[in-house]
Structures are given as C-alpha cells and as structure tokens.
Amino acid sequence: MIKLTRIDDRLVHGQVAFTWVPSLGVDCLLVANDKVAQDDFQKMTLGLAKPAGVKLVIRSLEESIQFLNDEKNKSLKVLILINSVTDASVLVNGVTEIKSINFGGIRSGEGKRLISKSVAISEEDSTLIHTLLEKGVELEVRQVPTDKKQMIETLL
Amino acid sequence: MITNILITLIAVFGHLEDFLGTTLLSRPLVLGPLVGLVLGDVTQGIIMGATLELIFMGNIKVGAAIPPDVITGGVLGTAFAIMSGKGTSIALGLAVPISILAEMILSGLFIFRAVFNKKFEQYAEAGDIQKFQRLHIISGLLKPLLMGLIVFLALFLGADAMKVFLDMIPLWVNDGLKVAGNMLPALGFALLMHVMFNKKVAHYFFLGFILSSYLKLPMIAIGGIGIIIALVITKFTEQNFDSDDGDETADGDEAMSSLSKKEVRGIFYRSLALEANFNFETCQNTGFAFSIIHVLKKLYKTKEDISAALKRHLQFFNTSPYGSTLILGVAAAMEEQNAKTKDFNPESINAVKVGLMGPIAGIFDSLFWGTLKVVAAGVGASLALQGNIIGPVLFIIIYNGPHLWLRYKLTFIGYTQGNRFLQRLSGSKLMDNLTFGSSIVGLMVVGAMPSLLMSVNTPIEIGTGDSTVALQGILDQLAPGIIPLLLTFLTYFFLKKNVKVTLLLLGLLVLGFLGSMFHIFI
Numbered sequence A: 001m002i003k004l005t006r007i008d009d010r011l012v013h014g015q016v017a018f019t020w021v022p023s024l025g026v027d028c029l030l031v032a033n034d035k036v037a038q039d040d041f042q043k044m045t046l047g048l049a050k051p052a053g054v055k056l057v058i059r060s061l062e063e064s065i066q067f068l069n070d071e072k073n074k075s076l077k078v079l080i081l082i083n084s085v086t087d088a089s090v091l092v093n094g095v096t097e098i099k100s101i102n103f104g105g106i107r108s109g110e111g112k113r114l115i116s117k118s119v120a121i122s123e124e125d126s127t128l129i130h131t132l133l134e135k136g137v138e139l140e141v142r143q144v145p146t147d148k149k150q151m152i153e154t155l156l
Numbered sequence B: 001m002i003t004n005i006l007i008t009l010i011a012v013f014g015h016l017e018d019f020l021g022t023t024l025l026s027r028p029l030v031l032g033p034l035v036g037l038v039l040g041d042v043t044q045g046i047i048m049g050a051t052l053e054l055i056f057m058g059n060i061k062v063g064a065a066i067p068p069d070v071i072t073g074g075v076l077g078t079a080f081a082i083m084s085g086k087g088t089s090i091a092l093g094l095a096v097p098i099s100i101l102a103e104m105i106l107s108g109l110f111i112f113r114a115v116f117n118k119k120f121e122q123y124a125e126a127g128d129i130q131k132f133q134r135l136h137i138i139s140g141l142l143k144p145l146l147m148g149l150i151v152f153l154a155l156f157l158g159a160d161a162m163k164v165f166l167d168m169i170p171l172w173v174n175d176g177l178k179v180a181g182n183m184l185p186a187l188g189f190a191l192l193m194h195v196m197f198n199k200k201v202a203h204y205f206f207l208g209f210i211l212s213s214y215l216k217l218p219m220i221a222i223g224g225i226g227i228i229i230a231l232v233i234t235k236f237t238e239q240n241f242d243s244d245d246g247d248e249t250a251d252g253d254e255a256m257s258s259l260s261k262k263e264v265r266g267i268f269y270r271s272l273a274l275e276a277n278f279n280f281e282t283c284q285n286t287g288f289a290f291s292i293i294h295v296l297k298k299l300y301k302t303k304e305d306i307s308a309a310l311k312r313h314l315q316f317f318n319t320s321p322y323g324s325t326l327i328l329g330v331a332a333a334m335e336e337q338n339a340k341t342k343d344f345n346p347e348s349i350n351a352v353k354v355g356l357m358g359p360i361a362g363i364f365d366s367l368f369w370g371t372l373k374v375v376a377a378g379v380g381a382s383l384a385l386q387g388n389i390i391g392p393v394l395f396i397i398i399y400n401g402p403h404l405w406l407r408y409k410l411t412f413i414g415y416t417q418g419n420r421f422l423q424r425l426s427g428s429k430l431m432d433n434l435t436f437g438s439s440i441v442g443l444m445v446v447g448a449m450p451s452l453l454m455s456v457n458t459p460i461e462i463g464t465g466d467s468t469v470a471l472q473g474i475l476d477q478l479a480p481g482i483i484p485l486l487l488t489f490l491t492y493f494f495l496k497k498n499v500k501v502t503l504l505l506l507g508l509l510v511l512g513f514l515g516s517m518f519h520i521f522i
Helices: A014-024 A034-039 A041-051 A059-069 A069-074 A086-093 A123-134 B002-019 B028-040 B042-055 B070-083 B088-126 B127-170 B172-183 B186-197 B200-214 B219-233 B246-252 B261-271 B285-299 B303-312 B324-340 B347-384 B392-417 B419-427 B430-453 B470-477 B481-497 B501-517
Strands: A001-010 A028-032 A055-059 A076-083 A099-107 A138-141
Touching: A001 A014, A001 A086, A014 A028, A014 A041, A014 A076, A014 A099, A014 B186, A014 B347, A028 A059, A028 B042, A034 A041, A034 A055, A041 B347, A041 B419, A041 B430, A055 A059, A055 A099, A059 A076, A059 A086, A059 B470, A076 B324, A086 A123, A123 B200, B002 B028, B002 B070, B002 B127, B002 B430, B028 B042, B028 B070, B028 B347, B028 B392, B042 B070, B042 B186, B042 B347, B070 B088, B070 B127, B088 B127, B088 B172, B088 B303, B127 B285, B172 B501, B186 B347, B186 B430, B186 B481, B186 B501, B200 B219, B200 B430, B200 B481, B219 B430, B261 B285, B261 B324, B261 B392, B285 B303, B285 B324, B303 B324, B324 B392, B347 B392, B419 B430, B430 B481, B470 B481, B481 B501
Parallel strands: A001 A076, A001 A099, A028 A055, A028 A076, A099 A138
Antiparallel strands: none
C-alpha cells in the first residue's frame, strides 16, 4: 500500500526520517530516481540516513513502477520519494494507485518562483501540475505531517 | 526602564543563538531564569521556564519547518506574569499566543532575507570576501534586532495595560487556566510520541512510565537505565568501529594537507554561525560559505578563483547544524584538491554537498531532536519545576557536551577522512544500532514524563456520608500518574487522527476550564 508519494529534492533527510516515517508508520522507503539509482555514492549516503527498521529501496523510475505494480509488494507500507514534478507525473502515469502527491521541498533556481516556504516551481512544472490536477490527482503542500495541508491550486 | 532594556537583551540573546551554534540557549528553560533574575524572582523564572519548556516540548525545528517563536513568547509571557505578580498559568496563557504571532513575523523575515541573495551573488562575482562576510553577519543580526525591538515595544507600551488587563481576570478564569496549563504538557508529550512511538518500541515507553510512576525514580536515573538497556540490546560493547582519530592526522600529513590544525578548527568555530542568515529560498547557503571562507582565502590567490569558489557555495544548502561540520570538512578537503590539481572537476564539490546534506540531516535531526533534546529537557525540567537552578544548567550541559564534542571531531574527520569515513560507517552496523538505541532511551524518558512532569488530579469523592472515598486515592493505588498518562494518550490518539495542533491546544484549554469549573480536575 502506498502511504505517501512525496516530492522532496533532498530525498531522505530530517523531515522524512524523523517525522514522516514514524507518523505514517511505513516500513519501506522507495527512492524513485534515475540518477540516484546509478550513483553508488548517493546510494551509500541515503543508506546511512535510513531510519532503523525501515527497508530502503532505490530504483530507477521504470523499475519503481514495476516495483509498485508488483502484487508481491502490495503488503508493504511504502513512502515514495521523488525529486521533481516531472518524475511525479511519470509515476502517476505508470501507477494507478497514486491519487495524491505531497509537495515537500523543491529548491528555487533560475526561472523558478516560490509558491510556498519550501516549494519553487518552473513554468514547465506549472504545466505538468495543471495536467495532474485535471486527472483528479490531489496535490498538497506540507513539509511535516503536522503542517496544515495547502492545496496547490490555491497557491499557483 | 532599565528592566525593560535588560529583558529586551535577554530576548536578543535568545535570538543570537543562530550565531552560537543552535545550542538551545534560546529555550524557555534557559531564558526563564534570566528573566526571573532581572525581575528579582529567579525561582519563579525557573519554574515558569520549565513549564513553558514542557508545553513547547514537541516544538522543534526540522528542516525549513519553523515552529512557534518560543523565545519572544516565552520571554514576554514570563516577564508580564512576574511583573504583575501572577503565577505560571498567566505566563502560559500569554506565551502561547505571542509565540504563534511572533512566528509569523519570523516567517516574513525568512522570506525577506532572500532579497539579499542578489547582493551575495554580486560580492561573490567580485570575489569580495570582506563584504560577503559582513552581509552574512548583518543579515544575521536582523533577526535578534527586529525581535528585540518588538519585545522592547511590547514591554514599553504594553506593561501597564497588561497589568490592568491581568488584574481584571476573575479568579475562576485563573483557576481554569491553572488546570488547563497543567494539562497542556500532554500536547508536548504527544507531539514527541508522534515521531517516536511505534509498535516495535512501545514497551520502552511503558517501562519509562512504570519506573517513574511506581518506583518513583528521578528522570536522571531513568535516562541512565535507558542508556544501559540500549547498550545491552544493541550489543554495543562487542562491536569495534575505529574512526582513527581525526586530529592526529591533520597536522601529521603536511604533504597531503595544506590547512593547519588551527584553520580546520576555524571551520568548527565559524560553523556556529551557519544558521545566522537562514532564509526560505536558499536556507543555509551563505552560512556554509561563511564557514569555509577563510579556507578559500588561503587556497585561492587570484580573484577569479576566489570568485568561482564563492559562487559555487552560494547554491542551496540545508542540513542539521549539528552534523554540518562533517560536510564542511569534506568540502574543505575537496577545495584543497581543486586548488592543487589541474584536472579536478569543481562541480563534484557541490555534488558531494548535495548528496550529503539530506542524509546528514536525517541522522542528526533524529539523534539530537529525537533523543538528546528529549533527555536533556526531561532531566532539566524535572529539576527546574521544583525551582532548582541545576535544572537549566544540566539541560545545557547534557545537550551541548555531546553536541560540541561531536561537531568539533566531525570537522577533522570530514577534512582528513572524508568519504572514506562514510563508507566505513555504512559498512558497519553502527548507524542502525545508534538510531535504534537512541530511540529506546528517548522513548523511556518520554514515558516517564507524564507522571513526573505533569500534575493533574481529581477532587471527586465516591459514596455518601461517612463512607466517602477519594477517587484520586484509588487511582494512586492503581497507578500513580494515570490521569496525565491517559490525557497524553488521548491527545496522541487525536494527533494520529490528523487533528490540527492548534485545535488540540484549544481542546485541552477547554477541558481544563470545564474540569476546573465542575470540580472534576484540580
């Protein structure tokens, strides 16, 4: 069962390990990212940050979709971590179970604007967000579980 | 007037924590006694500080999520309460709303600070280290100065009005607030449970409760037992993870490293100001640059090189300040390699920073917020609630002893061993055991909190005439401190059901008031 799909460009960090994992009671962290899946250094550091008693799975996007659609894994309580809106829309297209996406943190940069304290989006992201909203996917902004859910359509 | 200025200075000192390594000198447990000292009643200050600490227990800073500003709220609440001769309940009643208001102002400042990012970029472009450092410090000082101004104005303009207002409060409100204030720590404890409590470790929570409730052990003893149990369970003594001592190699390998021990130590000292210029857009980026700017100055001689290095470190950065020196050490070593070797790719420095900042935050937030802060505050508050000044002192020592030692060591480990250290760490079971072990200690201490640190009783009597029995007596025979425990679990249950924190706060207030009015709780 997918407990949460979270966009967070720091992937596994304090907010995830220390607030989301215990609060959701998940037993599997899935990092779905093409680059990280190839990068031994990042895999190692993410492994260090993993909270005790939780399984950490690092896969490319395509393999992640297979992983999530695999009947064998349905008993796992999964928290999916991705680092961009683009990857989010790929996952939504591949996995029908994902009905809601949490925007945790996307840092700002060239051509991006802050829409909340911790989320910055580009024009391209904005287009993808509209497509996702049309599909009826819930898009909410929360850094930690005790934050109030802010719907993304009210922030654009 | 002098009093007002002194109290303002206390608030300024609290906010200066961003320059002092996030050492928790800003917590109510520490600032309360200082306010008490200025107003001539240290004991009251200690007790109020401890009570506020309990309520704001679960109120912690993780990542860029900003909690209520307990510095401003705590200082003003305590000051108004002591000045008007009112008790702890009034301090609470004022501190909670003020903290929430002040947090909004702070959020505004963190948004505004991003304006300076353009300036930082210009200085980086020009390779102007002096101006870069100065702006980091000036922007950092904005927070203590702004909040200090607010505290001063509140005291200057509001003290008299506040006294009149507080004198108008009828007795029943005061009684209600007192009971409600005694109940509010349940929210703090429940917030802690929310991040620590799960089926796998739940029994340690109850062990903590039993030790405190039936055996009446003090918090220090329970923490100590927790550490021993954790060591036994993780078989800690049997594993040997040697981290060959950082400092030894730092000055031994002259050929390898061109930084002196003093300069590496400088990274540690400068890292204490890591969070001074925190803003929502780039978080701790200028703090990171500030921490190794003296290294860059030494390594790079041309303006172009310095400019490139400064610009490199202006990228978004955010991690736990407590583990930041490890990354800073690694970055310093890589900068050195970059300065020495022609074909080094400087892009890899940021790649490593980005790769490390999340994981390091994950580890250190859990260890420091999840365990060390809980133990330190538990021990400190339990003593301070009785007016004992040792409470705040122990709180600072328990937290900062390990913090500063580790932060110092990690600077050298990062610089001399860098990624090799992390590789060895990931190969050992140390990290797993450390997080699991510390969750045991933390949870035992939290389990002991309701019965040790909360006092909610019932005056209800059962039966009529001569045969009345006090309900509290029966409950005490069953399990002393059962009401605080049940309240904590009730709050935790609603928290799990995604009820908002502010709603729970109000709920507990109402419950306290009603309970006091109908004589259900005292």
